[in-house]
Amino acid sequence: MYWQPPHDLDAALGSGEWRTRLQDTAEAIAASPVTSWWTSPIDLDDQHLVQFLDGDSPQWEHKPTLTGLRTAVDGLSLEHSGELYGSGTADGPAAGKWLDGTWWSAADMAAGGVAVDWKMVSGAWWSAPITRPGVSTARSIGQPPLPTGLVFVEDSFGWTSATSWQVSATREVRVLELGAPEDWMNLVRRYPLEVTATTKRGDWWRTTGRDGSWAMPDWPLVAEDWDAVHLSVAGYLTTAGRALPVDEGTATVLAGWPPDATFWLADVLRVAGGPTPWRRDTDTNVWSRA
Incomplete structure (x- = not known):
């Protein structure tokens, strides 16, 4: 997880005998024909948007908002550079932290005499172009087809109901592919946004x-050249969560981006099918049509 230290189990599995065993397993999985699609680019003919539901009614329908995406992306530079959180410095970033079960903003802490320590604060840990409104899509796999967005979830809230919609592009689109760590590093180098x-x-x-020093993509600048950015499964497995070098003193982290997900930066989509309701069995953790 991108907001806390690795668990003890993570450290144990990443070293010694367990690391060797996991490496052998990973190589076998990667060599399997079943996972050959993990390196593939976006499938524009098979893209699905998943809406998770807070209630317990899989029949609930809310047609997705597919417009206003570029306008929302244009606000990401301010959001991620910290200006929307208030003024911050390298020694005292703004935003806030949890204290005794209550979220304190930087202003609250200053007013209450609470020292702001950058090692204690937490906030917008993601570097994916997550916006409101925003659209992220992914393909379906298996028979019957299952949208991967149902199971490839970075930060799950334990949903048991969802609705999916198939979408398609209204014109030829420019899709940037992220298939390896170098692709993410080069993206940050070309469109850098300082977030230290x-x-x-x-x-x-x-x-x-x-x-x-830390940097991430300046998404409004990316959106001038690209309509969407796709992260392959292989790109996710080799890139996400790592501190990757941008230059001699700066690094970056790909965070909050699920495998095979495409984030759309322009208003180029339409609904092509759906809605399809889904329900997750809490005993088996398997999604099926409701």
């Missing part, structure tokens, strides 16, 4: 153990 003086410094330090 934000809550990402504390969050990414906790999860990677690295302290120093």
Whole structure:
């Protein structure tokens, strides 16, 4: 997870005999024909948007908002550089932290005489172009087809109901492919946004153990050249959660981006099918049509 140190189990599995065993297993899985699609680019003919439901009614329908995406993306530079959180510095980023079960903003802490320590604050730990409104889609797999967005979830809230919609592009689209760590590093190098003086410094330090300058893509600039960005499963497995070098003193982390997910930066989509209701069996953790 991108906002806390690795668990003891994570550390144990990443070293010694267990690391060797997992490496052998990973190589066998990667060589299997079943996972050959993990390196494939976006499938524009098979894209599904998943809406998770807070209630217990899989029949609930809410047609997705597919417009206003570029306008929402244009606000991401301010959001991730910290300006929307208030003023912050490399030694005291703004936003806030949890204290005794209550979220304190930077202003609250200052007013209450609480010292702001960048190692303690937490906030927008993700570097994916997550917006409101926003659209992320992925393909379906298996028979009967199951949208991978149902099971490839970075930060699950334990949903048991969902609705999916098939979407398609209204015109030819420019899709940037992320299939390896180098693709993400090159994206940040081409469209850099400095985020050291934000809550990402504390969050990414906790999860990677690295302290120093941090950067991520400046998504409004990316959106000038690309309509969407797709992260393959292989790209996710080799890139997500790692402190990757951008230059001699700066690193980046790909965070909050599920495998095979495509984030859309322009208003180029339409609903092509659906809605399809889904229900998750809490005993088996398997999704099926409701």
